Amino acid sequence: MTFFYLAPWIVFFPVIGLLINLVFGSRFSETVIGTIASLASGLSFVVSVLLAYSLVGHPEAVRWTIGEWIHIGTLQLDWTFRVDTLSTMMMLVVSGVGTLIHIYAVGYMHEDVRFKSDLKRFQRFFVFLNLFIAAMMILVGGDSYLMLFVGWEGVGLCSFLLIGFWYEMDTLGRPSWANSNAAKKAMIANRIGDFGFLIASFLMFWAFHSLQFDQVFQQAPAIAASNPGLITAITLFLLLGVTGKSAQIPLFVWLPDAMAGPTPVSALIHAATMVTAGVYLVTRSAALYVTVPAAQFIVALVGAVTALFAATIAVGQYDIKKVLAYSTISQLGFMVAGVGMGAFAAGMFHLATHAFFKGLLFLSAGSVILGMERGHHHLAHHEPRKGTKEKHPEEVFDPGDMRNMGGLRKTMPVTFWVYLTGALALAGIFPFAGFWSKDEILASAFRGGFTAIYWLLAIAAFLTAFYMGRQIWMVFFGEPRHAAAAHAEESPQVITVPLIVLAALSLLGGALDLPGVETLTHWLEQTVVFIKPGEFVWSVALISTGLALLAILLSWLLYGRRPLKVGEVDPLKQMLGPVFTGMERKWFVDELYWALFLDRYVDVSHFAADVIDGRFWHDWFHEKVIAGTYNWLSHIALNRYADQLGIDAFFNSLGEWTKEAASGLRRFQNGFVRSYALFVLIGVVAILGYLIFK
């Protein structure tokens, strides 16, 4: 029994959910809005499960067309959903993790809209969230590069809308355009990537005369043999798209700022699903990449360098979400490196496990932030705390700053345990999910002879374990460094239950693709035929486990053994000095981009506005040329003589002439009916006479 006819419903369910909430949401209570949105995403997950079940006995790709789209000449594009093992795996991850995050968001946004005092945005949030699920499903379910691009842009739009969700404030709730600027930054960085994607699509259409996956991939080997440069160009332009969406060097700068969005958004869009679209794109285009090893190597190199680069920055961050953001960039680097090396199953495996544990970490971080805010709220309302030094009235409290935390293990036990699970999974400790997936990528690099990439990734893995250890020690151990941390409260069940489910997935997710069994590899093999079966390399596993344990030990020595005091400088900063400042300031990449591109862009804009538009067009062309000429002409043409003797005289004479003609004709309208009858008779006689004697 197959359920392929249900394929379009992966998109329809979220769209129905968002329409209901959009139209009727303002009359519903928060619970109803949250239930509808979660149900929409949940039903999408059920459909994905049914599709996966259908594929078990029927491994070939099924294409389900729901409508015509573009039919021009040889270009035949339809709204077609492609159900194969790869797309179904993505659907399961997106809707599964998405549903858990929807449920979590009901609890999170309930408090967030109250802390930021705008209850109406609860509805808007879930409309956007469902829109994201729908767009992401179009992305992974599309059967052509163009339909993929529709989803690609759709998720980019949702990302923009949700980063700028609190658009009139900064992350601390102060009036500012910081969040809105972060949203714009994401949009613009992604536009650069989309430019690459579009150029790649145009080249593809030029080379293959099609954008449909099967038709492109069938012709790929032939074109690669005759024109390898073209395929290289296509794959590299696609890589530009990947670096935009999946936050790789050089376009990664938007992702840390994207943390301005509410935490469920960071978890769903900027960790678990949307940012992995690039990895999916490379895996989907495997048939193109395998024909050009040089491009593959560049992809792998970009991924590996990003992995290491972002990991170093994560070490120097103080914001709990910023650490996770750079960690996400770094882990995406792992995935991109994996799929770049041709280890498509390993990359997709890491994508799935990363969705579990990074989703978990972000959601737990959200729980921590809410706990801190509750503690701060509690303080502000109940204890004026006279005489304490730590609380100045004008001081802005940052609930996400790890320097304010400490000792949360006792006040938020559930959050602590799930966070620890996620951190161990991310650090790659046996037997958590991250161990298996990260190890598969490292083993692929090792066996494939990519020595440089292997070492880049291994060092990145070491740093991963270190910064996660640092975070755990700083947040959950030691003594509270702020009164809010001391009064932090555990989150309600609507938040903790999804966390526990994700924690279980992070613990057991490795079972997806255990060495020797390789369920996921065999599953994906049916679609991505280029997958080489993975192989467990003991030495690699031992080295990476050893590195991870060493990093955790090191983090304990620095942060755990003697916890940070209030106002104390980070011990690593004392040791590394300017290097740490570099890490803290993201190696000045933002400043570099400003100096190299954005300031130049601003200069050009100023030039265009002041010189070209202002001085040339406005001052000279409009004022002098057009207005001046017009004034000059009207001065000549409209002076007293020309006006009165020329124009006025002409129109007055027209009027006079009309009057005279009228008074002449008036004589015939004399009121004597018999004279009218005479004219009628004369007229009839004249016409008849003409007709008869002509």
Place this chain on the structure above:
Amino acid sequence: MVPVADYIGLSAILFTIGALGVLIRRNPLVIFMSIELMLNAANLAFVAFTRMYTALSMAGGGQPVYSGQIFVFFVMTVAAAEVAVGLALIVTIFRTKHSIDIDNLNSLKG
């Protein structure tokens, strides 16, 4: 049989008398009578031509033609209606103006 041309000639004479009556006389009742004359001149022409066509049609083995006669009845109906309306107008005009001289009804002149 009287030739068709005679009927048409009589019709033309009647029509001319009617037209001259409309143009010359100032009494509206006489003008109405003249109008009736013109209408009946037209009726006479209708009937005369129809008889001519019937004769031609029968000679060719066809059916008789009655459309002219039918039209005459329509014209008579219209003339009766017109006289009814016209007489009512004349009565009303006489009540307001105390005169029915057609040349006094010239208040719509330009």
